[in-house]
Amino acid sequence: MFPSENIISSTFSSKHPLNQSGKQPQLSRAPGTTRREPFPAWSVIDDTKSKADAFAKEASREFNVASQKAQAKTGKIEPWTPKYYAACTVGGLLACGLTHTAVTPLDLIKCRRQVDPQLYKSNLEAFRTIRAAEGLRGVFTGWGPTFFGYSAQGAFKYGGYEFFKKFYSDLVGVENANRWKTSLYLTASASAELIADVALCPFEAVKVRMQTTIPPDIRSTFTGISNVVSKEGVAGLYKGLYPLWGRQIPYTMMKFASFETIVEMIYNYLPGQKSDYNKGAQTGVAFTGGYLAGILCAIVSHPADVMVSKLNANRQPGEAFGAAMGRIYKEIGFAGLWNGLPVRIVMIGTLTGLQWMIYDSFKIFMGLPTTGGGPAAEQKK
Template sequence: MDSSRQSLIPSYLYSNSLTNRFDFEKLAVNQQSSYDTLLSSLSESPDVASRGFVVQAPSEPGKIKMFSPAAYAACAVGGSLSCGSTHTGITPLDVVKCNMQIDPAKYKNISSGFGVLLKEQGIKGFYKGWAPTLVGYSAQGACKFGFYEYFKKTYSDIAGPEYATKYKTLIYLAGSASAEVIACVALCPFEAVKVRVQTQPGFAKGLSDGLPKIIKAEGVAGLYKGLTPLLGRQIPYTMMKFGSFETIVEMAYKYAIPTPKEQCSKSFQLGVSFAGGYAAGILCAVVSHPADNLVSFLNNSQGATVGDAVKKLGMWGLFTRGLPLRILMIGTLTGTQWGIYDAFKVFVGLPTTGAAPPAAAN
């Protein structure tokens, strides 16, 4: 072979000399020895020995831990969604109800109230005040549901396991009342704007111009003029809403539903939540209605007092004016709220509400 070509080709590929041949067997032995040494060194490593010489799969995200800050935050979001959406959705009913409370001579009953409103203001009149309703009740729902779950757990821990079970209804009532105080402070300014927009034609178009108009005329205090009757309306309402709901759901699973709650499907549990919420809503409407009339009267009448409201409406009117419509409205509202709230809890990995005593710390 030509020497110039040989220089371009590795000699072990064409050489006839045994001493110049590439020793494949020796290379294989050396490679095996190196591989064995590598495995030996890895097996002696404590970290690798404990995990195994494998690539670990990424861990799956865990569910939200019960009674953690993330759980309370999730409950607040669920409460905001449930209250904000439902109250905004029934704005037409709310507009008629408020006008029946303020001007019963003109808005005599439900059917005539809808007729008068449609004739004078058209379809858009039924949605007056939707913006303060959405913002106000979203804030209220976040505080109401989020803090209820927090206070329920806190009061259960204070009571201890035995008394938390024995006096669970008192814990439901105390937890809901505490949460509602905070929720009312968040709601009150928007409720003041909502009532005036809905009952005073020409006052304002909505939240953006109604809020500064009240502040300019009456100061920030004007936004909280109705706080006392609002607390009087909302605290009994919320105590009934949570206390009766928890009890109704617990009784349903105990006496009416043969299958334990944890063995029922999530969709079935959500159906129970809606039914229990609707029943609780009827009770809520009855106990909170007098204060609801006061809130509407005071927010609509500048400088008016509770005494003025009682004198003008009378005790019978205070308890009954607009009540049938409010029962329809609050029953539907509360049932839907519990359905949305528990659906969101299921979505984020939390259990539905009710059918178990408050969990106390061990």
């Protein structure tokens, strides 16, 4: 039906396009030019990925080198020894001090909206207003007492938690500790937070004053402490201690107990054992467990957080604690106890996830196992 190749060849000249069987036309290219990619964005993405992979490998190598040097200097750290608790204390200091300072702008907006719900219509408006009126420095109002206060609190909280977890485990025995491990986590974290808040409270009092006074009349952390002591005595630094305990102890109990439980559930769901996963995967699990635990923490502790802000900002000189609580509650009502909850969920979720990731990364850096993911009996050896 169709003409053969020989007929076509004999009909048309050798230079005719139809007579170029089996040959593909070659496109001429000017000498010295390079071939262009049909989709340049793909090559850019691939190049970026390769650079990111190279950077990650180099960062991992530097981390391992520094870790080996640190471990060589400190020597092998055995669990549940003074050296172990010291390492956990430093890890907690870094985890809490750095993360709380990083989210100071969110904390500033939260505190101002808790004290005066009519001040800003939204969190975005709050940020823009503060940035326009007070500059970038104004957005970080209160970073000083935040850094010092939460560094001290984190040191006592994480170091104390590890200490009390072992202490209570020894009291009840390994078998009972494994059976009642959630109760053990709750008790150990509550004990640690009780002490940690005594270190935090003076700095928290100064922070709230700095953040809720517009414009701030306190310019530095220790000047603020001196001003409070000169006007109200040392007791002025601790007038928010009871509501701080009311906020932080439930928060920390939820933070540690839920984190340990969630991490254990994650490893039980994943194939293999915790030890089968590399350092990066374990810190990823720590962040995920910490973020989920942080959401629960924010909900549990938020009413007390609102009351702490109100008491530090509005409590009258000489006013009894119970009377101040009653007066403030009449002013804001039950709904007022939940002002600022959405922004606090974002803040605390991110904060808690990063804290556990930093804390476990430091433990890995010092040659220690990460937190959670194994039976209590094995952890207490």
